[in-house]
Amino acid sequence: xxxxxxxxxxxxxxxxxxxxxxxxxxxxxxxxxxxxxxxxxxxxxxxxxxxxxxxxxxxxxxxxxxxxxxxxxxxxxxxxxxxxxxxxxxxxxxxxxxxxxxxxxxxxxxxxxxxxxxxxxxxxxxxxxxxxxxxxxxxxxxxxxxxxxxxxxxxxxxxxxxxxxxxxxxxxxxxxxxxxxxxxxxxxxxxxxxxxxxxxxxxxxxxxxxxxxxxxxxxxxxxxxxxxxxxxxxxxxxxxxxxxxxxxxxxxxxxxxxxxxxxxxxxxxxxxxxxxxxxxxxxxxxxxxxxxxxxxxxxxxxxxxxxxxxxxxxxxxxxxxxxxxxxxxxxxxxxxxxxxxxxxxxxxxxxxxxxxxxxxxxxxxxxxxxxxxxxxxxxxxxxxxxxxxxxxxxxxxxxxxxxxxxxxxxxxxxxxxxxxxxxxxxxxxxxxxxxxxxxxxxxxxxxxxxxxxxxxxxxxxxxxxxxxxxxxxxxxxxxxxxxxxxxxxxxxxxxxxxxxxxxxxxxxxxxxxxxxxxxxxxxxxxx
Amino acid sequence: xxxxxxxxxxxxxxxxxxxxxxxxxxxxxxxxxxxxxxxxxxxxxxxxxxxxxxxxxxxxxxxxxxxxxxxxxxxxxxxxxxxxxxxxxxxxxxxxxxxxxxxxxxxxxxxxxxxxxxxxxxxxxxxxxxxxxxxxxxxxxxxxxxxxxxxxxxxxxxxxxxxxxxxx
Numbered sequence: 001x002x003x004x005x006x007x008x009x010x011x012x013x014x015x016x017x018x019x020x021x022x023x024x025x026x027x028x029x030x031x032x033x034x035x036x037x038x039x040x041x042x043x044x045x046x047x048x049x050x051x052x053x054x055x056x057x058x059x060x061x062x063x064x065x066x067x068x069x070x071x072x073x074x075x076x077x078x079x080x081x082x083x084x085x086x087x088x089x090x091x092x093x094x095x096x097x098x099x100x101x102x103x104x105x106x107x108x109x110x111x112x113x114x115x116x117x118x119x120x121x122x123x124x125x126x127x128x129x130x131x132x133x134x135x136x137x138x139x140x141x142x143x144x145x146x147x148x149x150x151x152x153x154x155x156x157x158x159x160x161x162x163x164x165x166x167x168x169x170x171x172x173x174x175x176x177x178x179x180x181x182x183x184x185x186x187x188x189x190x191x192x193x194x195x196x197x198x199x200x201x202x203x204x205x206x207x208x209x210x211x212x213x214x215x216x217x218x219x220x221x222x223x224x225x226x227x228x229x230x231x232x233x234x235x236x237x238x239x240x241x242x243x244x245x246x247x248x249x250x251x252x253x254x255x256x257x258x259x260x261x262x263x264x265x266x267x268x269x270x271x272x273x274x275x276x277x278x279x280x281x282x283x284x285x286x287x288x289x290x291x292x293x294x295x296x297x298x299x300x301x302x303x304x305x306x307x308x309x310x311x312x313x314x315x316x317x318x319x320x321x322x323x324x325x326x327x328x329x330x331x332x333x334x335x336x337x338x339x340x341x342x343x344x345x346x347x348x349x350x351x352x353x354x355x356x357x358x359x360x361x362x363x364x365x366x367x368x369x370x371x372x373x374x375x376x377x378x379x380x381x382x383x384x385x386x387x388x389x390x391x392x393x394x395x396x397x398x399x400x401x402x403x404x405x406x407x408x409x410x411x412x413x414x415x416x417x418x419x420x421x422x423x424x425x426x427x428x429x430x431x432x433x434x435x436x437x438x439x440x441x442x443x444x445x446x447x448x449x450x451x452x453x454x455x456x457x458x459x460x461x462x463x464x465x466x467x468x469x470x471x472x473x474x475x476x477x478x479x480x481x482x483x484x485x486x487x488x489x490x491x492x493x494x495x496x497x498x499x500x501x502x503x504x505x506x507x508x509x510x511x512x513x514x515x516x517x518x519x520x521x522x523x524x525x526x527x
Numbered sequence: 528x529x530x531x532x533x534x535x536x537x538x539x540x541x542x543x544x545x546x547x548x549x550x551x552x553x554x555x556x557x558x559x560x561x562x563x564x565x566x567x568x569x570x571x572x573x574x575x576x577x578x579x580x581x582x583x584x585x586x587x588x589x590x591x592x593x594x595x596x597x598x599x600x601x602x603x604x605x606x607x608x609x610x611x612x613x614x615x616x617x618x619x620x621x622x623x624x625x626x627x628x629x630x631x632x633x634x635x636x637x638x639x640x641x642x643x644x645x646x647x648x649x650x651x652x653x654x655x656x657x658x659x660x661x662x663x664x665x666x667x668x669x670x671x672x673x674x675x676x677x678x679x680x681x682x683x684x685x686x687x688x689x690x691x692x693x694x695x
Binding site for chain 1: 528530531533534535538541576577578579580581582583584585586587588589590591593594595596606608609610620621623624625626627628629631633654655656657658659660661662679680682
C-alpha cells in the first residue's frame, strides 16, 4: 500500500486544521492514522465529503479498557484511518451517517456490538442484533463471554419496525429469511402497487456467526482459516486481506513468487465467480442456454483448481507469510492452455448471448443504479464500475504482484443489469491476461516468509480487490502472537444498500435478477 | 439463433456416468439405515435446501449439482421451493442463533416422513465457527439429523454419493 502523504492529504489536513479540528498524526508503519476528538467526528465527515473523499469502512475496538472508533476514507488510492478514543462506560459520539449514507449500517453494527451510541443517527434501529443477545449486552466488549447467555431456542425477530406503507392499493410482500432457491438467508420487505416496487427494505443479520468475536485469541494460521470462511465465494480475497494485515503487523514481506501465486489465485476466483454470476443472471430471465454453458465452463475451471491447487474453491491456499503450495511447469502450461480454450468458448457463447433480443429486453434498463447513488453509497467492484465508479484497488492502491504491471479497469456507464453483466465479462478478459502475465513473471523462489511474532498492539490494514470489489481488513495483535481484533469489511456491506435503490420502479418478478446482478454476500455482510 | 444452436450442438452431452458409492463409503456418510428406509422415497426425492448460517461455500457446490456434468435431476432428485413439498432438508452451516427458529419452522413445515441431511463440516460439527453466543454449532444441536456429508465444502461428487445413497 502507498503510504506517503499525497498532495490531497496535506491540503485536506490544512482545511481540517483551519476548521478548528486538532489532528494528531500517529505514525504507524503501514497506516496513515489521524486521531481527533470524538466531538469532532461528524464535523470531520462534513469536511471530508466536501473534499469528495470516499467513506470506505468503519469499525470499533474495545482495547485497554477504552473504545477506539475508526473510519477509513479514500481518495485517489490513498487511505486515511480516522480514529477517536472514548473512555466512558456509555460511549457516544456524533454520527457520520447523516453526511455519508455509506456509514449508516456500519454505525448500527458498531452500536449493536459495542453499545456505542451515534447521536443524531438517521436510523438507529438495531441492525446486526436480532434476539440472540439482549439490548443491554454487547458481544464485542471485553467482558462479554464468547459463549454469551443464549436461550435454548432463540426467538424469531418479530418486532423489528419495518417501514410501513399506507393507502389503498399498496401491499406488502415479506420474503425470507428462508428463500426459494439455493441461496443464503435474509429478509426482504417489499411495498408494491400492482407489480411495481415502491419500496424495498432489507433486513439482514440472519447468518451472523460471531466471526469478529471468535477471532479473538486465535493464532495467525487459525485466523487465516477463519478469514477464508467470512464469505465462501471470496475465500481467496478475504484470506489475502487478512494475511496482508497480519504481515503488516508482523512487519514481514512475502516472497515475490508467493505474491504472484496469490495474484493467480485471486484472478481465478474472480473468473469462477463472474462466470457463475453471468450464467445465473441469464437463468433468472429464463435463458437457460447461457446458464448451462456458464456452469459448464465454471465446473471445468473448478476442476482445474482442484487438480492444481488441491481445492475446488481455493480455500486455505493463502497462509500467513505466503502460500501453501507451489506451481509446477506442467501446472503453468495447463493453466495457459485452459485460458486459450476458455477465451474461444466464451466468445462463442457471448456472441449467442449478445444477439439474443429477449435477453436484451429483460436486462437493458432494468435495475438501474445512477452514478450519483452509486457514489453516495460508496458502491464497489462491478456494481460501482457498471455505474461509472472508476475505482479498483489493484490499479489505484496497487500491491504486489499488481504493482509490477498495468491493470486495466473496465467501466460501463449505463448502470443497468446489462451493464453489470458486461462489466463482469470485461473483467474476466482482464483477469485472464493478468494470469498469463503472472505465470510469465514466475521465477524460482521461496513460497513463504519466516513469521515474526508481532509486538503486542501491532496493527495492520489489508486492502485488496476481491472479486466483488475492495476488501478492507483490520487486524490488531495482542501479546503472544494472538489476535486481539479482526474486522473484515466485505464489499457487500456497501453494495447491499444500493439494491434497495436499484429495484425501485422495477416489477416484483424482476427482483431475483436485480438481486443476482448485485450478488451481495449475506455471510460477508452479517459476519 | 444459429450461433446458439451451433454451440449447443458442438458442446454435445457432457453429463458424466455416475458410479454409485460402495457400501463402506455410504457407511462413512452415516447411511447405515439405508436397508430400512421408507419405500416411499425410492426413485425420487424432493429437496429443500436451507442455509442456516453457512459461509456460502457449501451453496456453491450444491449449485454445481445442477450443472450439466452432474445433472442430478436425471436421478429424480430435484430442489423444491417449499419445505411442504420436500422429502429432504439439505441443511448447511453452523446454525446461527438468528436462524434457529427459521430452521425449526422449516423442519416442522416439511411433511413426514422426512430426512435431514447435514452438509459440510460446519453442519456436521460446527466447523470453524463452533458454538458461541451467535452460533448453535452442528445442525444436530437443533433438529434431528439422519445423514452427514462432511467436507469444507463437500465436492459435488460427495454430495451426489450421499444423496443417491438415500434412494438406493
